[in-house]
Amino acid sequence: MSAPLTPGRRAGVGGAVDLFSAASAEGAWTVSEVTRRAKAVIEAGLPPLWIRGEIAGFKAWRSGHWYFSLRDKTAQIRCVMFAKQNYMLPVPVDGMQVFIFARPSVYEEKGDFQLTVTELLSTEQGGLWKLAFEKAKAALTKDGLLDLARKRRLPPFPRRIAVVTSPDGAALRDIQAVVGRRWPVAELIIVPAQVQGVKAEASVCSALNRIRRLPVDVLIVGRGGGSIEDLWAFNSERVARAVAAMPMPVISAIGHETDVTLCDLVADLRAPTPSAAAEAATPDRTEVLAHCGVLGQRLARALRIASRHVVERLERTGDRLTRCMDHRLEKSRALLTAHSARLDALSPLRVLARGYAVARDADGKVLKRVAQLPSGKEFRLRVVDGEVGATVQPGVRPNGRVQ
């Protein structure tokens, strides 16, 4: 800088002539004045800009603020990145080459020249995200949490389906609609959680923790749309471990086509959308009803088959009984015919047919003896085809052989 600085009430600095005249309470600057001035000059001369360098001395404070130095071979600058800017970023490590977008300034209390960082991108292959993701994935793999053998089968007919998602998102509406249509037999338990923002990680973990103790058959962890940066909570190792530790099968419906999250990896099933998750979690009522129909038919057929030999035996026995009865009847019929022939031979009509006649008086009494038939008596004479009236003529001729 060629022109000397000229603060309002002060004499010029750096003037060769009167170097010591300003060494007084009136002439000298206070520390605060210098730092304030330096801050103003720097902020005016160096607008926010992209800077590249290596991270050194990284420290994350409990407040969530990050402090580190950015350096190259010959220089370094103190940097601060506040929690509200870094919450969705994976934690960088020392030695990492990064691009930062920062506002150069002076931290007056310490007189430090410092950068206030608002963006931090890794120049490592795949970026900071990728790096952190791979690191966490390696840790999860090491603990066996990504083993395919751990994947649990979803229950075919869930009674209770829990959903962790934003309470007012489209995801919840979609899930509710699909479950209501396909499997209203189930009960839907909604556990609201913040799925984006500073508190997302803690909120999702807390929701998972609440569900752990509920009698739930399957869990859907969903996110209702949003940008890639909103995925960060589902890339948190803490959330991934909480998902892996759930006692029931978990379906992740984080809903980002290109980016697989850690949550997706540990879940028992990854669904492309919340609706797809709800479909995967439920059977279709119509299909189950059809299956019931088939079972009903099989039940009826099975009973028919099971009872078939009993029926056959019954039928055979029935046949034998009929045959037996027929035989008996035939015999009886023959006997009856014989008896009726004998009976027929004995019939009085047969006797009349042979030419005999029966004499009876008007009262129908049979007149068998001569004494009953005095001369002149009128009587009836029965012959085979009818009866005639008759009168006894004189001339009795008793028959000695008849008593």
Next chain:
Amino acid sequence: MAEFSKQLERLEAIVRKLETEDLDLDEALKLFEEGVERLRVAREQLVQAELKVKKVLEIETPSSSGPASVDR
């Protein structure tokens, strides 16, 4: 109300038993009657079901031992 999956599992077991085992008529009839009853109940559950939705309150439970509160 018996759990649907249990209902269906039992029904399937009954059908299989009736189909594969040589049973007395008495036993077969008993199984058949049970099967028909379970089928009726299962159908009823399917046809009459209406989705119930509960929301778990967003209250941090102070101790980890107590059950989470459920709001109907």
